Amino acid sequence: MSQEIVFISGATSGIGKATAELLAKNGYKLILTGRRKERLVELENKLGAITEIKTLSFDITNNDELQKAFDSLPAEWKSIDILVNNAGNAHGLDPIQDGSIADWDAMIDINVKGLLHLSKLVMPGMVSRRKGHIVNIGSIAGKEVYPNGNVYCASKHAVDAITQGMRLDMNKYGIKVTGINPGLVETEFSEVRFKGNKERAESVYKGYSPLLPHDIAELIHFVITRPKHVNVADLLVLPTDQASSTVVNKNL
């Protein structure tokens, strides 16, 4: 059983929540964060029975809120061993000429700037302790660009570049940096992308077996349990039925 402290952003649903559940079972102490306070309380009540949990509710696009939330952690909880940069979303799927500026801003603010701002709070402690592991949840959209994916793909390409940059910067401190890039995972992702249109969201995952959040949680657990000398640098993880962003073997 590990006693390490893991900070998971976007822990209230999908991959973040599944990761919180799996790591709680394995004894990790967890800092779980998200915007939705009620969901965090629910999660704390559930997982608090099996491990130590701290929850922080903030909007990752609001730097002051983020800083205040981080500052509110007791000193012993600030020694974060593992940071899982999971918070991220897609908003819209339109050609650029029809795209919404608010959607673009949201994706760049959450997926890119949010990840950077949070990392900047957590990394100095890791650097001073010469110990840590940062796991960035990217996407197949950070490896390929697909029709109408433009800005979302750009944001995930930025995550991929930041992951590589972090690995270079952290190299001399013995801090591991891993990128995990999933393809189609059945979560609230598509519902958010399609602004609550459940039917359109569900159609993304119909006719084949998509990945489930637990599949990615297992990989996160795998990468953080490798021996000290092993860093899994980069993973692209797809459903068996998915060959690329645009090639999915569907039986409809």
Ligand code: 8X3
């Ligand atoms: C989520 C995967 O293919 O919908 O990042 O962009 S995809």
